[in-house]
Ligand SMILES: Nc1ncnc2c1ncn2[C@@H]1O[C@H](COP(=O)(O)OP(=O)(O)OP(=O)(O)O)[C@@H](O)[C@H]1O
């Protein structure tokens with residue numbers, strides 16, 4: 274059990290400072306939402322947590338399970354129990370969703386126990402079936418080739434199925450840029466709700482009000498100009514819906530208006 278603690282994180286993209294001392298704790302057992310206007314740095318945070326090479330960390334730390342995950346390779350972060358959506362965005366022709374997920378489960382278990390011989394196929398089938406039923410997914414989906422000809426919503430489903438199968442302790446989901454229909458949004462929400470529990474925390478990055486109709490975050494953070502400007506309860510999302518971001522910009526003055 275561990276919170277994800279981000280302290281004074283500074284990140285440059287193409288030599289420009291985008292995250293300017295971001296401090297944020299995602300508590301284990303809780304679902305947090307991160308909102309904020311276009312260009313405030315939300316996806317930059319997601320890519321940085323993922324370990325994307327274009328995002329240069331110039332200061333700060335991100336602690337999870339007593340380790341600074343910024344010092345770990347992306348797969349080590351994953352083995353530690355951090356799930357980052359679009360970690361595997363590539364299409365893999367010839368590899369089915371089921372085979373991909375089985376390799377992912379095996380990689381995780383082997384990282385925890387080098388002696389682990391791999392999950393027996395019947396056991397994996399049962400696991401996968403259970404997860405697909407929970408997410409109300411058609412079983413035929415598991416036989417399709419990963420991301421090969423997938424629609425945006427199907428990629429999202431594959432991602433959520435991956436999350437449900439790996440059962441991470443902390444998930445960071447950037448939903449901002451995805452043109453998801455209501456069913457896909459509900460799928461994301463159900464995936465998060467299905468994992469909800471004392472050993473699971475999530476940070477859902479979104480500026481869609483809609484997803485928050487399905488996932489009920491415990492805490493909402495609003496990002497402005499590379500920092501967290503406001504943190505509050507679910508009522509904060511309603512306030513945004515009604516008043517937009519201007520009141521936050523005004524409250525935080527010039528720096529935020531830049
Ligand atoms: N690869 C890049 N090269 C140059 N600038 C970048 C790059 N990635 C991000 N930026 C800049 O960093 C700032 C933050 O972008 P980011 O994508 O993190 O915002 P966001 O909060 O996710 O916005 P949105 O709500 O539109 O998804 C923007 O000004 C953007 O132009």
Ligand SMILES: [Mg+2]
Nearest residue numbers: 315316449450
């Ligand atoms: Mg974004």
